[in-house]
Amino acid sequence: MSESKETAKVGLGGELIGLLKSNIRDYVMYIALVVIFVIFGFTTNGLFLSPRNLSDLVNQAGYVAVIAIGMTVILIIKHIDLSVGYVAGFLGAVAAILMKNGVPSWGAIPIVLVCGILVGIYQGTLVAKVGVPAFVVTLAGMFIFRGLLSLTTAGTGTIIIKDKGYKAISNDFIPDLLPLAGNIHTLTLIIGILAILLLIYSQVKARNNLRKYNFEVSSMPIMIGKIVFLSVIIMYIMWTLAGYKGIPWTAVIVAIVLLIYNFILNKTRLGRYVYGIGGNAEAAELSGVNVQKITMFAFCSVSMLSALGGILYSSRLASATPTAGTGFELDAIASSYIGGVSVNGGIGRVTNTIVGAFVIMSLTNGMNLMGIDISYQYIVKGVIFILAVAFDIITRNKRK
């Protein structure tokens, strides 16, 4: 931390180097994402970067992203949930069966989300109250929900979902309210511009606030550079999406979940307690934090988000399949760790987890486009995952 203060006197170049040094962990993640985009852009002759594929990528990353957000909270408090994949698969199948039996989608979705919370209560109770290690509880859960998924799909095999509204969640796009220019989705562009304005407003406000209390702030050119960089990325994505069919509903859902969790973790007591428990559970307990309650919350939230992930996935496929959810836990855990959650707990941001989810899902998407065999895909993902965690540990140790 003192590093960046010293370099502030050295001038812009020095500040930039200082900034890179102290935030190398985050930057590497962005660089990795850019490298992945460039490599796949070349190897697929631009197919990867096409508006249609990027739109698909958002829909594919969606279900992993919401589960990863829940996983991030779990990992911050030093637990783990291996059951998320099959919970998602099973509850997606439950939704399909409900709709098959005439329950409308607006009824099925809340029911499934509540089922998710019930799963969380079951696993959370075992971890928080009984004291069974989360690894064991959720490994057992993995088996249980895998079995339940096979049972629900046993008679029919794949259950086809016919409900249009349900299918729209992961296949449709927000309507264009102001269709001004032919092929361009105007509302998407407007949302992009609003997002940039919001970004500028929040950055300036945060900076002024820091100055008000005499905290060190980054210099003006650095801040402008950061805003320009992020604005370009936002505008690029929005422009690409606008050129296709606009913003997918999945993106809207992910954004809402992200905003809620970002708010909880950064602006509420609950969030403080989550980080406190991860940092030092005993100290948190002696500071009056009810560790059991917070642990229950984390498990309920991850299972509920798994249910949501299951909904997004079954909506995307317009069906519930017996293999749905396989490997989601790895994608979710990898997203969190690539996004900078500390393996020792106590550190992590959901905003970065989303970037991590895009890294992982870009890999999947790109390798699929290249026609790479699934076996190699697993190996590549595993290697990237372990490199990310090892790199994280090395940079953290150095900072000490």
Next chain:
Amino acid sequence: MGDYILEMQNIVKEFPGVKALNDVDFKVKRGEIHCLVGENGAGKSTLMKVLSGVYPYGTYSGNIIYNGNEKQFKSIADSEQEGIAIIYQELALIPELSVYENIYFGHELMEGGVINWNRTIVNAQEMLKKVKLDVNPSVKIRDLSVGKRQLVEIAKALSKNVKLLVLDEPTAALNEDDSANLLDLLRQLKDQGVTSIMISHKLKEVVSIADTITVIRDGSTVCSLDARERRISEHEIIKYMVGREIDNIYPKREKKTIGEVCFEIKNWTVRNPALDREILHNVNLNVRRGEIIGIAGLMGAGRTELALSVFGNTPKYSITSGELFVDGMPKRFRHPKEALDAGIAYVSEDRKGNGLILIQDIKYNITIANLQQLTEGISLNENKEITIAKEYQSSINIKAPSIRQLVGNLSGGNQQKVSLAKCLFVGPRVLILDEPTRGIDVGAKFEIYSLMNKLVEQGMSIIMISSELLEVLGMSDRVYVMSEGTITGCLSAEEATEQNVMAMATRVEEEV
């Protein structure tokens, strides 16, 4: 009598910022029982760690002469090779393994690359006979009482052909019978030619068993007394243990206005479910408004356990009987949150272990225990948080470039101040300070003492647990002394002298 089995000469051992051992001389005669005594933190255990190679050669200066030859132990294995065995307070046995497996753990009886279990069992039986322990060697350690475990440890040492046996407070966790038994065993081993060094706080035992008594104070040898020449009294030992001038580092309180009793516990009896044993017996204690009471005692007397059991740490301590009153109202806290809400705050002795969240910054740590006060609607007012943290930073002088500094990067004294600020922000009426100045420098100590005085002048009550006797005497209006889970005395500031407190802490007078 010039035959020394061990001579440690001019031993100096430094830790960052502290000289734990400063020119210690320690000589042990062959075949004697040598007791090593001193206050907490005097350097006894450090000295034994130097001897055993836990602190390897090169990390200390001075000479170790063992059996006439200079030795340079680089690890415990080196010292064990020479027949030196150390038995620590926390026993190093593996609960889930059997007695015979434990006795030969680490030096298994091998034959052709595999363990010969038959010979192991037969030999283990022999060792058990030597320590007069009548148990089946295949019983698991977890099923044995603490006293018997201790004997297994000694059997283990004997199986390694021990010449010099070091016991670190062997009787601290034992009852009277087991203690007597153990001391008898040491006498027998002495007859068989084993030399023993025993660290003990129980002076009664020391005078009954020791051939020689060495007293250490502040990392230096005070004296070595030959107990075979003449009878050494416990009071004489105490005099050497504490004998120093009280420096004037304790600020005087300007006005003392001591009010009504505001916090009281009666017949407080607590079990530790993990150890499955009663750790506090019928503790009675009270604090008045505007008063500082000190709780003195030696390590393991049960002081921290008392504080935590009062503070609502129920999973670790189950209260079997007793009453707790805050302002005359009966209370029982099931969670630290309830204690905090009732105005009782606890500053941990173990800042890094369970006091602070080191990977978070100063403002986070200061506010974590009372975020209600910062909550507006459903979100936290971070501006208010910053303002409050800054107020505490300046009012209790936390030295850090910014309140966004990670607490893990602060010095011990500043960490302690953050810990205090956290508890003060709760607005407590009774503040329990557990070892408030452990491991911090003199300047920060003075600041903390001054702050304590200021707080009680404002009407707060402070319960201070401390192993530093001088601090207890310098700061307290009344001193409670604890020993082995009970209060062995309550002294007014005038009555509380070092000798009196030490006598009670080591239980010189049996019934108080």
